[in-house]
Amino acid sequence: MTQQTTPAAPERINGMRKIWWKDAVAYQIYPRSFLDSDGDGVGDLAGILAKLDYLADLGVDLIWLSPHYDSPDADNGYDIRDYRKVARAFGTMADFDALLAGLKARGMRLIVDLVVNHSSDEHAWFAQARQGRDSETRDYYIWRDPAPQGGPPNNWPNFFSGPAWTFDAESGQYYLHLFAQKQPDLNWDNPDLRAEVYDIMRFWLDKGVDGFRMDVIPFISKDPALPDLPAGVKPQRHYAEGPKLHDYLQEMRREVLSQYDCTTVGEGNGLDQAQMRRVVDERRGELDMIFQFDVVEFDRDAQGQPRDWTLPEFKDIFARQAASMDGHGWTTVYLANHDCTRPVSRYGDDHPDWRVASAKVLNALLLTQKGTPFLYQGDEFGMTNFPFTRVAQFEDIAVRNAWARALADGTADEAAFVARLNRTSRDHTRTPMQWDDGPQGGFTSATPWLAVNPNHHTVNAQAALADPDSIWHATKALIALRKRQPALVYGDYTDLAPAHRAIFAYSRALGDRGVAVVLNFSRAAQVFDLPRALTDPKVLHSSGATLTGGRVQLAGWSALVCAWGAT
Incomplete structure (x- = not known):
C-alpha cells in the first residue's frame, strides 16, 4: 500500500506566503524603443536578445515585455490584430522563442501583456462581427442601437478624446470603445469570447512564458444598463469593477492560471485601494499583484493637469500602499512605465548637476519599498524627459487626438499645449534607449520611429557602465541588496x-x-x-x-x- 503524503504548507515570512514573484525584481521592456537589430528604426525581439547579458548583469530576474503581437499600431501595439502572431516589425515567432530560451538560460522569467479589454478593429473577430447583426462573432463586442433621440447610446467618453461610441452604418448600431476608435471593446459576458481568451493564454503559457501583465483589466466587465457617466466622476472610476469582474477573474484562475506556475499583475486603473485589495486577495483566487495608480496620479489635478506637490503627500502614497498588503495580498512598486514621464524629471531633479544624485535616490526608494519593484528601461541610468518643442514631434495617439480636437474647436495654443505635454506626455518614456553616445544613441542605424533624446551624448548606458559611481552601478548594488535582505521584501x-x-x-x-x-x-x-x-x-x-x-x-x-x- 502506497503511503500518501500531505503537500508541505507554503513557506511564510512575517505572515506572508513566500513565492518567486514576490522575491523578483522586474524590468519593463517597451520593444519598439529598446534596440533595433535590423536597421528599420524600430526596436525588435532580436535587439532584446542581444542585450540579455546587460539585463542579467544588472540583476533583474523578471522581464515584462510590452505587446509584441501583430497590430496595425493605432496605439503602439495595444490594438491587437492577431494574439498568436508576432508583429512583423519585431520579428518572428522563432525570434520570440529564441528570446524566451535566452531568458531561461540566464535564470530570468518573462511575463507578456494580456490586452483583452479590447482588440483591434482589424482582428478577424471584428471583421466578421461587422458583417451583420447575426454574424457568428457579433456578440464578441458591445453593440447598441442609437439613443431614442439619436446619437450614441450614452455619454461615455473614450480615453483618447471624443465619445466612446462609433456608428456602424451597415448595421445601424454603435460599437463601444473605451480607447481609440480602432480598439473596440470585447464583450466578456459572452462565454465563447471568454473561452477564446483563455485559449490564447494557454497558447503563451504552453510556450513557457511565466505570466501576464493584464492591461486595463478592471474594465472588462460592463454594467449591461450602460448608465451615463455622472458629472464630476472620472471615467476610469465609472468603468472599473463592473458587476462580474471578480467572477471573470476567478473563472480565469480556475480555467487557466491554476494549472501553471505563473504570475499575474493587473493594471489597477480606476480602482481604489479597497477594490484592489479584493482583486489580489489570495483567498479569492483572482490576480497576484496590482499596479496601483496613486503614484502616477497624485501630482495631477481633477482635469489631469500637472500641479505642485509636497514630499509628505508623496510619502503618504507609499505608506498606504504598504498598508494595503494585509498578509493575503501583494502589490507592485513602480515610478514609471510606458504611460508615464521619466521619474528623474518628475519626482527627482534632472538638472545636469543633480540628475545622477537624484536618480540614485529614486532607485533606492523603488528597490527598498514593500511590493515587487518594476524598473522601467533606461531608468537604471537616469534617462530624462525629452525637450519637445512642437506638436509634430509627438507620436502618442492621445496627443494627436487631443490636438486635433483643439484645432477643431478653436482652442489650439501650441506653445501652451507643448508646455503641458513636456510635464505629462507618455512619449517621454517611449523615446529610444540611449545605449551610447553615437548616432541615434546606439539604438538604430536608421531614422528612429521616435526621436532620440539629444542628451544621449552624456546620458547613456555605455558611459554609466564605465563609471563605477554611476546610477547604473548603484542600481545594481541595490538590487543585490534587496535579494540579500528578506526585510526589504x-x-x-x-x-x-x-x-x-x-x-x-x-x-x-x-x-x-x-x-x-x-x-x-x-x-x-x-x-x-x-x-x-x-x-x-x-x-x-x-x-x-x-x-x-x-x-x-x-x-x-x-x-x-x-x-x-x-x-
Missing part, C-alpha cells in the same frame, strides 16, 4: 518622518531586526537621527550620506540604507 513598513518636507525615511522590520532607509529629496544638506529603537545600525548602502552612531548626515539628494537590530 517581507518586512513591515513604518514611515519614520511622515511630516518632514525634505527627508523620506522608513523602516522595514522583521521582528527585532530590519533595514532603515533615509533619503534626502532636496538639494540642501540634511541631518536625520534614527529612532533609538533601531539599535546598532550598520551601513549597507550609501550614496552621499554617512552614519555616525544613530545620526545620518545627508548631502543634497543622497541615500543611506542600514541594517539594524539583532545580529
